[in-house]
Amino acid sequence: MTERKIVIPGEVIAEGEDYLPGEGTEKTDKGIVAMRFGLAEKSGKLVKVISLSGVYQPRRGNVVIGKVENITINGWFLDIGYSDNAFLSLNEIPRYVNKDGLDEVMDIGDMAIAKIWAINKRGVDLSLKSRGLGKIDEGIIVEINSNKVPRVIGKEGSMVNLIKDKTGCNITVGQNGVIWIKGDSIEKELLAKEAVMFVTEKSFISGLTEEITKWFEERKK
Amino acid sequence: MTAKTFKRKSGRKFNEMRKMSAEVGVIANADGSARFSWEGPDGKKTNAIAAVYGPKKMHPQHLQDPEKGTLRCTYNMMSFSVEDRIRPGPNRRSTEISKIIQWALEPVLMIDKYSNMVIDVHINILDANASTRCAAINAAAMALAHAGIPMRDIVSSVSIGKLDKELVVDVDKYEDSVFDEGEGASDIPMTFTSNGEMTHIQIDGNIDKKQLMEAVGLAREACKEIYEVQKKALKEVVK
Numbered sequence: 211m212t213e214r215k216i217v218i219p220g221e222v223i224a225e226g227e228d229y230l231p232g233e234g235t236e237k238t239d240k241g242i243v244a245m246r247f248g249l250a251e252k253s254g255k256l257v258k259v260i261s262l263s264g265v266y267q268p269r270r271g272n273v274v275i276g277k278v279e280n281i282t283i284n285g286w287f288l289d290i291g292y293s294d295n296a297f298l299s300l301n302e303i304p305r306y307v308n309k310d311g312l313d314e315v316m317d318i319g320d321m322a323i324a325k326i327w328a329i330n331k332r333g334v335d336l337s338l339k340s341r342g343l344g345k346i347d348e349g350i351i352v353e354i355n356s357n358k359v360p361r362v363i364g365k366e367g368s369m370v371n372l373i374k375d376k377t378g379c380n381i382t383v384g385q386n387g388v389i390w391i392k393g394d395s396i397e398k399e400l401l402a403k404e405a406v407m408f409v410t411e412k413s414f415i416s417g418l419t420e421e422i423t424k425w426f427e428e429r430k431k
Numbered sequence: 432m433t434a435k436t437f438k439r440k441s442g443r444k445f446n447e448m449r450k451m452s453a454e455v456g457v458i459a460n461a462d463g464s465a466r467f468s469w470e471g472p473d474g475k476k477t478n479a480i481a482a483v484y485g486p487k488k489m490h491p492q493h494l495q496d497p498e499k500g501t502l503r504c505t506y507n508m509m510s511f512s513v514e515d516r517i518r519p520g521p522n523r524r525s526t527e528i529s530k531i532i533q534w535a536l537e538p539v540l541m542i543d544k545y546s547n548m549v550i551d552v553h554i555n556i557l558d559a560n561a562s563t564r565c566a567a568i569n570a571a572a573m574a575l576a577h578a579g580i581p582m583r584d585i586v587s588s589v590s591i592g593k594l595d596k597e598l599v600v601d602v603d604k605y606e607d608s609v610f611d612e613g614e615g616a617s618d619i620p621m622t623f624t625s626n627g628e629m630t631h632i633q634i635d636g637n638i639d640k641k642q643l644m645e646a647v648g649l650a651r652e653a654c655k656e657i658y659e660v661q662k663k664a665l666k667e668v669v670k
Contacts (some may be wrong), residue, residue, distance in 0.1 A: 261579040262579070263579050265485065293487040293488045294488070294547075
């Protein structure tokens with residue numbers, strides 16, 4: 211049973227010794243205290259705070275979409291909407307790349323879908339070694355607030371799959387709020403973009419999946 | 432105690448603050464934002480709006496701190512915030528208050544892991560009717576929380592005035608700069624966490640130790656009220 215409520219920094223979420231402090235919380239003599247503003251979630255013994263606002267916080271395993279900012283002798287620096295450097299090493303490319311021809315693979319301004327495999331003091335390390343990752347050649351990019359990403363994806367991908375079905379586009383949602391839409395025609399892509407914007411605007415209402423289905427029906431007329 | 436019979440010009444009780452209002456998420460393009468105001472019975476307001484940007488990379492680079500994140504506050508009074516237009520732009524007073532606000536907020540922030548980064552807090556005073564730095568701190572604390580910055584607690588700030596020999600909570604313009612009976616007026620802004628720990632105090636004027644302790648007690652009580660307003664505003668922003 212999960213219990214949810216909005217908490218502010220310094221607020222006691224759970225008292226007593228029965229709970230374990232998770233992300234965004236700390237254990238003090240008063241109990242488990244929130245260390246950030248967000249949605250507190252008790253799942254079993256674990257208490258954590260999910261952020262609702264603010265800049266994108268990278269996490270290990272996140273799939274993100276970034277733009278190449280700079281090229282060095284052994285890799286690329288990508289802008290993933292986080293202030294620290296996001297480095298994509300040459301070793302994390304699933305193919306052979308000539309060291310003189312890095313810009314032929316990806317040049318400054320190109321975009322790529324990558325996965326975060328490590329976060330350390332120097333910054334974020336990215337990888338392309340997984341399915342569905344790689345350079346983006348065509349399609350459109352939509353940028354939304356990264357806190358709205360879970361709503362766009364929906365429960366187990368229900369929302370994004372619905373938009374995919376209705377528009378016939380291929381959609382990849384980066385956890386940093388950058389969304390790649392690729393369809394057979396620009397009209398379909400723009401429809402998918404509008405649907406995504408609709409979801410982000412209405413992200414707070416419940417029964418959003420039905421709402422978006424209705425929205426698509428109205429658009430057809 | 433004589434303080435209870437003391438008449439304030441505004442008609443407020445000695446421990447009564449002006450009417451408070453707070454709002455979170457007022458600036459769509461900021462990473463976090465908030466507004467805090469006090470409105471007196473005469474309709475004159477002290478209104479502060481705060482916007483938080485970041486954590487982002489610190490520029491210029493020589494200011495980067497590889498050991499921890501930096502908080503940078505900018506306090507600014509709008510030229511129309513007072514009755515006579517004030518010259519816009521930074522001045523000695525605003526630079527000092529910016530630093531004070533930064534010191535008042537830093538103890539509750541947990542920004543150690545944001546190495547080489549900066550969190551920018553821009554505070555603008557829209558209406559000034561005394562206690563602007565307190566309103567600024569209150570707004571900034573909410574804006575920082577709204578930006579998802581890790582914090583130990585929220586801070587609340589209030590000013591205590593000493594009018595002649597009497598203590599009053601939340602000074603307004605008249606009490607701050609016009610009042611000059613007896614010993615005159617002095618103004619003591621203070622900031623507390625929700626646990627009642629002090630993060631900032633300033634004194635200009637004369638006060639003895641016993642009365643200062645009394646003032647701290649009054650401020651601590653008043654900050655509890657402010658905290659509830661801040662908490663309510665933050666919880667309302669999520670629909």
